[in-house]
Amino acid sequence: MFLLIVIIVVLATVLGFINMRMSTSFDEAKKIILFRQVGHELLLSAGDSSSRVLPIRRISNKEYRLDFENVFALVPDSLVDIISRIMKRGSFPPEYLVNVIENRSNQVVYGFSVAEQDNNIIPCTGRTLPKGRYSINILIPVTSLSAIVRWRYILPFSGLCLGLVLITIGLFQRNVKKTTIKPENIETSVESISIGKYLFYPDKKLLIIGQEQMELTAKESKLLGIFTRDQNQLIDRNKLLKEGWEDEGVITGRSLDMYVSKLRKKLQKDPDISIINIHGKGYRLSNMYSCRPLIYRYNFLKKFIM
Structure with a gap:
């Protein structure tokens, strides 16, 4: 019985980590789709309904880059509104930072940050950027993102493993109590x-x-x-x-x-x-x-x- 429960605990743990990896891949694919939606709505707000949003690039495990096929005029108010709305829809962490890069000079021409306790920094709203070839970098802190992804899947399986361990301890203690207590100093071989x-x-x-x-x-x-x-x-x-x-x-x-x-x-x-x-x-x-x-x-x- 004890060996069987140990095997179940090990299998549950392995399956938990496999499921976590699969779920992480799914979350990554979903994130890319939502970032493309940001690019699509941003072009529509600039009056461009035909040019393409280029493939999303993952710069690092916390940074993503949106590139566009053609030049367009960027309105900071629209950018803030679109990204905030889509980030909430995708259940992203409450903290992130956005930078707009002008490709020819490779300089940051606009940016804003969103924090958890309403400590948002959103400058220069109401000022339209001239037409240009822009890229948008979205930076999500690793601690926020990884914690949400990991704990969402680790906690249930940790609870399962803990429950199985407690059941094992309970069964062991019950078996100990059921053991017949023989009188002290009496050997089983002695005839009575x-x-x-x-x-x-x-x-x-x-x-x-x-x-x-x-x-x-x-x-x-x-x-x-x-x-x-x-x-x-x-x-x-x-x-x-x-x-x-x-x-x-x-x-x-x-x-x-x-x-x-x-x-x-x-x-x-x-x-x-x-x-x-x-x-x-x-x-x-x-x-x-x-x-x-x-x-x-x-x-x-x-x-x-x-």
């Missing part, structure tokens, strides 16, 4: 004995119920091991004394009763498990879980007998 809701690990001398674990003494563990071998069966006191203390010489019955009492307290969290004292005979580990099939069978037969 089921006593109702309890798990008894003889080798580790541990008794576990749920997430709670209780350490047993050597004697408690030995006695519980004897009880678990014969659950629901009467175990003679002498047998318990012999097997529980056979290597320790003489032992009194009172010591046996004390250890049995300790085991009872540790087993009391499961009401279906108990150690019962059979007076004068011994003890029995009562496990109701193993008795239930017999009880159900008895009740079933009782219906037919009655």
Whole structure:
């Protein structure tokens, strides 16, 4: 799952950059068309409806040049109005600079700049330039243009990648939470004995119920091991004394009763498990879980007998 999500993130990023490059090429072509429209309307405003607007030249990544086939008289007011209107139509950046160059002298004979905070500089309006062969340079700051083009396409794919990363983290954390928590210090290879809701690990001398674990003494563990071998069966006191203390010489019955009492307290969290004292005979580990099939069978037969 994690590998699949990583692959999706990589593919989404690659597709995002491919789409950005294609979209940038489209924007460039659209920009050229709009600049030709500037030249076309400028000639119409000068009364020229037949001469050509020559191919738009890209001087640099921020500067474009409009050339014309014939001479014409240029009206600055018309130039400002036409360029402002078409730049707004094409969603260009709010900042740009325009220079009119007289080709014979290669001098700037008119120019104006438009800024974002209405800090526009538009001089010499109302003064018509005489007929001449003019070129128009349009300068757009790279920071403004590139930022608009880049972020318009990078942001959506960055959001997609970020979303996929967050999903990956969420899935990973959920899988960690679902991992089964094993009791501390218990190896999976160690055998356990089921006593109702309890798990008894003889080798580790541990008794576990749920997430709670209780350490047993050597004697408690030995006695519980004897009880678990014969659950629901009467175990003679002498047998318990012999097997529980056979290597320790003489032992009194009172010591046996004390250890049995300790085991009872540790087993009391499961009401279906108990150690019962059979007076004068011994003890029995009562496990109701193993008795239930017999009880159900008895009740079933009782219906037919009655």
